[in-house]
Amino acid sequence: MSETVKVVCYKSKTLSDGKHPLMVRICKDGKKKYQSLGISILPSHWDFKKNEPNDSCPNRDEIRLLIQQRLFELQKTILSKKIEGKEFTASSLLSPSQSAKAHLHNNVGECFNYYVRFLKEQGRLRYAGMYEVSYNSFVKYAGSLDIPFSDVNVVWLKKYEIWMHKQGLAVNTIGTRIRHLRAVFNMAIEYHVIDKECYPFQSYKVSKVSQSPPKRSMTKVDIQKVLSYKGKTDIEILAISLFTFSYYCAGINFIDMAMLKHSNITGGKLCYLRAKTKKQIVIPLHPMAINVIARYSDATVGNNSFIFPILSHFHQTEVQKVNRLHKVLAKVNGTLKEIGERIGLPIKLTTYVARHSYATVLKRAGVSTAIISESLGHSSEKITQTYLDSFENSQIEDAMSHLD
Structure with a gap:
């Protein structure tokens, strides 16, 4: 019996924010097996006839690409097993342990x-x-x-x-x-x-075998010193721009900033998939973040172009992208460190300091820890992002008003 492999919007499960998880569904020999794709979506953003995100879905292209990659992997595995004459079930296709044990x-x-x-x-x-x-x-x-x-x-x-x-x-x-x-x-x-x-x-x-990480957050006074610093070179301007954008965009990290395209902006909000967790993030765009985007708009043309001049069409393979990101991050953090020393900051300045400072400023302003936690490192990073996913945008907008 032939098998079918699809990604479906799983309406049988509704999350607290009204979204449904996207699930890989394999049907074989009269049995169905589901596996989460790690993405949830509102039913209004899904085309149930075509089984794909519709035109109104934020990050439509990124979600479609993720779906296509997963389906391609499964179809490739199925084809290999058929060529080798190996039996398989819906469960074994979705379980890596079978091939590992072999x-x-x-x-x-x-x-x-x-x-x-x-x-x-x-x-x-x-x-x-x-x-x-x-x-x-x-x-x-x-x-x-x-x-x-x-x-x-x-x-x-x-x-x-x-x-x-x-x-x-x-x-x-x-x-x-x-x-x-x-x-x-x-x-x-x-x-x-x-x-x-x-x-x-x-x-x-x-x-x-661990020790408390060094302090990575700053007071509002020190943050304003960084935000008001006037870069004298292109790399200084880029470094301050990335720090500013991260601080005003819920502590978005360097990798996610580098991957942002103009298509990630819709309805005055920034919508993207976190590279680390594949979670969909939707946050309001602060005026200061909009100013940063406008600073580079002349150099980037088209809805599919990157917002920041880090990646380009020259970086096609994953290896090329990783190498480029590693190289630019080292330059940016090195530049931020020099700037921090120049303006007399008490800690080593990096892009990650913007992430921690964002959380700490909101915490000290009395924002509920259910919206944003005091620390965004390691295990708390995932917890904090989960909270951001589950709250209404109005609550996030109100919380982010404390950033100025």
């Missing part, structure tokens, strides 16, 4: 490299690169990771931690490396490659 063994290095490939296939090249750095660190310490998971016990981890300290690396860097290894362990257990008895992180607590 190719992975009780080998740390093998599983680590599989995880890196998985991140790359998902387009998360930056994170894949971070895991590769961690992998190389473990190989340098142990000589080889072609070892069974049972070899990596509490003693092994403590010795690695001591070795890293002797290299002069920061505590948080050590913690990041070990958390990457823990993620590989979790994957191996999830895919039934190893038993839970091999898990050393019940006794070895990664949380102790």
Whole structure:
């Protein structure tokens, strides 16, 4: 029996904001299997006949591209299985554990490299690169990771931690490396490659290999010093523009700013999909943010052109984009650091300081933590974004009035 693969607006589940989740639906042998696409949408923005976002949907092109990519991946997997004469079900197509169990063994290095490939296939090249750095660190310490998971016990981890300290690396860097290894362990257990008895992180607590992050927020007085700084070069002007835009646009991060196009602006609001979480974000455009956009409007033409002069049509592949983003971010943060020192700021200035400062200013103004939390780092970042998704735009607009 032939199979059908579609992405549908799942009306059987309604979220608190009135949206329905978009779900991949596979029908095969009389059985249906659903899997979330990680996006929710209002029914008024969905064409139920064509199974795609309609013309009134914010970020219509981005959502369609995400749908097309996911359907292409599944159709490619189905075709490969048919060519190889392999049986499959709707459930096995949506479960990565089946293919993993067929190719992975009780080998740390093998599983680590599989995880890196998985991140790359998902387009998360930056994170894949971070895991590769961690992998190389473990190989340098142990000589080889072609070892069974049972070899990596509490003693092994403590010795690695001591070795890293002797290299002069920061505590948080050590913690990041070990958390990457823990993620590989979790994957191996999830895919039934190893038993839970091999898990050393019940006794070895990664949380102790960390320290409080440096202060990343500023007072309104210091923020205004940055916003009023007059850049003397193109890179200084860009750096201040990005900081300003982030501060006035709910702490949007550098990657998302770089990916913004003029089509992301509709009805006086900024609508985009977060690169990290694939969550749809809709926020009102503050007048100061509009001024920043206008500053670069002459250099960018067309609804599909980027708002900021960071990416262009020359950057076609994901590798090209990642390399370009990494290079520009380093220049921007280096420039912001110099500006911060020049105007006497008490902390190191980066684009991420705008994100933290946005949250802190609203918090100190008495804005409910249900709308925006005091910190936007790590775990709280996802929580804060979830809150932003779930509240009415009028509440967000009222909250953002405190930014001036």
